[in-house]
Amino acid sequence: MAQMWITMGPQHPMTHGLWTLRVKVDGETVVDAEAELGYIHRGVEKIAEARDFTQVTPYCDRLCYVSAMTWSSSYIYAAEDLLEVEVPERAEYIRCIAAECQRIASHLMWLGAYGPDVGNLTIMTWALREREMFLDLLQELGGSRMHYNYPRVGGVTRDIPPGWSDRLIAKTKLFEKRIDEYEMLLDESTIFLVRLQGVGYATAEDMVEAGVSGPNVRASGVNYDVRWTHPYSVYDELDWEPAVEKPTSVKGSDCYDRYRVRMEEMRMSCRIILDAIEKIPGGRNTTYANGDEMILAKAPTRAPEGATGFSNYECTRGASQFYIQGGGDGRGKNPYRLSIRSPMFITIPFVAETMIGYKVADIPAIMGSFDPCIGETDR
Amino acid sequence: MHISREQNEAATAEAVAAADAAWGALGVTASSVAHSSGHGYAFLRLTVPPAHVVTVAKGLKHDMGVNYCSMITGTHFPDGGAERGWEVVYHLMRQPVHNPEPNTAHVLVASELKGMDLPLEIEVVVPLPAGDEPTVPSVQSVWKGADWNEKETWDLVGIRFDGHENMHRVLNPHDSPEGFHPLQKQHQIRYHDFNEMYDDAQGFVRKPVDEGRVK
Numbered sequence: 001m002a003q004m005w006i007t008m009g010p011q012h013p014m015t016h017g018l019w020t021l022r023v024k025v026d027g028e029t030v031v032d033a034e035a036e037l038g039y040i041h042r043g044v045e046k047i048a049e050a051r052d053f054t055q056v057t058p059y060c061d062r063l064c065y066v067s068a069m070t071w072s073s074s075y076i077y078a079a080e081d082l083l084e085v086e087v088p089e090r091a092e093y094i095r096c097i098a099a100e101c102q103r104i105a106s107h108l109m110w111l112g113a114y115g116p117d118v119g120n121l122t123i124m125t126w127a128l129r130e131r132e133m134f135l136d137l138l139q140e141l142g143g144s145r146m147h148y149n150y151p152r153v154g155g156v157t158r159d160i161p162p163g164w165s166d167r168l169i170a171k172t173k174l175f176e177k178r179i180d181e182y183e184m185l186l187d188e189s190t191i192f193l194v195r196l197q198g199v200g201y202a203t204a205e206d207m208v209e210a211g212v213s214g215p216n217v218r219a220s221g222v223n224y225d226v227r228w229t230h231p232y233s234v235y236d237e238l239d240w241e242p243a244v245e246k247p248t249s250v251k252g253s254d255c256y257d258r259y260r261v262r263m264e265e266m267r268m269s270c271r272i273i274l275d276a277i278e279k280i281p282g283g284r285n286t287t288y289a290n291g292d293e294m295i296l297a298k299a300p301t302r303a304p305e306g307a308t309g310f311s312n313y314e315c316t317r318g319a320s321q322f323y324i325q326g327g328g329d330g331r332g333k334n335p336y337r338l339s340i341r342s343p344m345f346i347t348i349p350f351v352a353e354t355m356i357g358y359k360v361a362d363i364p365a366i367m368g369s370f371d372p373c374i375g376e377t378d379r
Numbered sequence: 380m381h382i383s384r385e386q387n388e389a390a391t392a393e394a395v396a397a398a399d400a401a402w403g404a405l406g407v408t409a410s411s412v413a414h415s416s417g418h419g420y421a422f423l424r425l426t427v428p429p430a431h432v433v434t435v436a437k438g439l440k441h442d443m444g445v446n447y448c449s450m451i452t453g454t455h456f457p458d459g460g461a462e463r464g465w466e467v468v469y470h471l472m473r474q475p476v477h478n479p480e481p482n483t484a485h486v487l488v489a490s491e492l493k494g495m496d497l498p499l500e501i502e503v504v505v506p507l508p509a510g511d512e513p514t515v516p517s518v519q520s521v522w523k524g525a526d527w528n529e530k531e532t533w534d535l536v537g538i539r540f541d542g543h544e545n546m547h548r549v550l551n552p553h554d555s556p557e558g559f560h561p562l563q564k565q566h567q568i569r570y571h572d573f574n575e576m577y578d579d580a581q582g583f584v585r586k587p588v589d590e591g592r593v594k
Contacts, residue, residue: 041550045535046561050568080416087416204485208447208476211524221479223486228381229474229498232417236381244484252478310414310422310470312449312500321470323452337562341450341470349527378550 003031006360010039014364016113017374021352021367028359033352037345041378048338049328052301053079053153056338061147063340064376066109067316068147069102069138071376074313076151077232078322082309082335083153085299089234090288091155093280094295096233097168098141098150100269100276104175105134106316107262107269110371111182114259117364118195123185130178133171140164155296165277165284172270179266186259196256200366202354203252210353211346214318216370219245219261220253226314237279240272255369262371302332317371318343342376382489382498384420390497391421394443398425401438405431412502422500429505429515436518439471439503444495447472448522451529453513453536455563464509467538469518469525473499507538517543535562 009020018039024032044063048056060075061068073095080087108131115123135145140161142148150157186192202212204220217224225242227235243264247253253261277284281294288294303309305327313320321341328334351370355363391411398409408426413419427435439445450470456463475496479485492498507513517540518525529540530549537560540546548555 036553038548038550038552043561046566046568077417081414084415203478204476205446205478208474209523211448211522211528213447213449217476221484222476223484224474224476224498228489230420230500231381236418241380244486246482246484247479248481250478250481309416310500310502312472319449321450323450323468323470325454337452337454339450339452339468345531346449346524346527 008363009036014117014367015374016368016372017377019348019372019374019377021363023355023360023363025360028361030355030358030360030363033355035348035352037348037374038378040374044379045338045340048335050334052333053083053303053335054301056335057151058147058149061149062375063342063379064106064315064317064373065146066373067102067106067376069098069142069150070106070313070315071320072149073099073151074311074315074320075322076153077311077313078309078324079153080299080309081311082303082307082324082326083300085154085297088155088294088297090159090280090282091295091297092234093276094141094156094160095151096235096238097273097276097280098138098148098156099233100272101134101137101168103269103316104266105131105138107266108134110262110368114368114371115186117368119191120186120189123182126178126182126185130175133175137164137168137171140167152296152299154299157296158290159286159288159292159295160284162285162287165280168277169274172273176267176270179263179270183263193256195362195365196254196259196369198249198254199358199362200255200258200354200369201249201251201253202350206252207350210350212318212350212370213343213347214314214316215243215261215265216253216258216318216347218242218265219257220247221245226312226319230312232311232313234276235272238272238275240268240275243268255365258369303327303335304332305336315343315376317373317376318347320376340379342379344371344373344377345379348372348377380489382492384418386489386492386497387420390499391423393494394423394499394501397443398423401442402427402431402435405434407431407435420500422502424502424504426504426506429507432503432505433516433518433521435503436521439501440521443473443499445471445473445499445501446476446522447474448518448524448528451525451532453532453538453562455536456509457564459509461509463506465507465513465536465538467505467507467513467515467532469501469503469505471501471503471522473497473501512539513537514539514541516541519543534560536560537563 009015020036108127112124112127142150223242223244245261303326307326309324323339328336
């Protein structure tokens, strides 16, 4: 049969953002696919060269609009590595809790967007309802709903507000029950299972070779997680273990495994939050003043030429990394070069290859299961 | 649960010794550097002359189990002197990832990992001489994950990767002029202060100093 190229995107319900997937089809079967990116490239790396180290944080928030807290934290760890700052323990706990709230909110956004892709509209309304609970909590910390600008070099902007920890515990415990409800809705829905199971196989070794990381690798049966291999923050003091899924095939994980691993990750995030809020130094019902040494350490503003900072951070979609070279602006107030590693930038070409051999109707299911986010991809 | 500091230091020290033994004669220097923040874990830093990049990459992959190419950074140093006009930094990882049997999970236990199974962070620094055409051999054939990282570095910084197949623009518009690489330092970025933005947010009223410049 004659083969032809189909262009899906940049405006297409499958893409979850602005990018183009070009697929070559033979009848209904995908025989080749390639991704085109760059539609919302904003040049964050260049902009950062004219900003000082604190001013870069809001740009990093906007790298990924569904996972702002993890991205700005990721940047902050690199800046602290560069500027040699010792962070107070309480600030690390608050950051850890905030990042886990963000991880839940991000996975819920994924679940809410993925459901309609594969024919389940109900889960969208349910997931976004619970996402608001966590966005409200984060809003109390950072002041805005999605872009918080909350971590600072040396700590966090402000302490947890009065009563926040009680609301956090109540909402987290409520949410743990809601995950069971999602599973009752999805795992017993024949349409959902038929669309996901046996589709989009990828093995762990192939993914690592191609640079894929995070939940997508853990879905294929390996518990590799930056949070324990290169521990940052306080994850080494908390009671948790990485979520991991058992793939059913030698061909690796399918879309269903990747859905399962994210559900388990949300459970694990709840466990981390509940553990961390109990162990937080200084007490969970205390609120320290802005700039108190319990939550913010004094940090230098200049980095000498030749100094470098690097952070490896388990973002919601995989390992996000920042590499900063100091000494910009002649006086060291700006980064000379800020380099961002986005997990999705590497993953999307891999996903395009993964689709080969499946039907055109499987494309949204495969693409969505990897949780693409174009904000961080294009930077 | 997590990789302990002793494990991390042992893995890095072992890697430094292995790198010294394998490539010391090629002018490669290896050192163990500790992060200055967080838990202060160590990583392996290699400084490699551009001619030996592929040799070192193959050695890292096949003899030291480095299976993950996570980031490639290019930097332009217009004032860096003849020897270091450009720099390419590779961030690599060793991840103990193996395919599990069906219906099982390959659950790694940190305290049981040793030798080549310990996770490792590697930073490979390649200084390039000053000039208009910074070139470094491609490692696309060594790690598949290096493919799009190299595309991005060429697109944004203009480092040429010798032997890279199917090089094309990925983030800039695909019809950008040849030789336009925005992260090179001759392209200036200027800080707009608040008053400037407030008075003239759209840039309709160009100040004389802005003549001919895009605001």
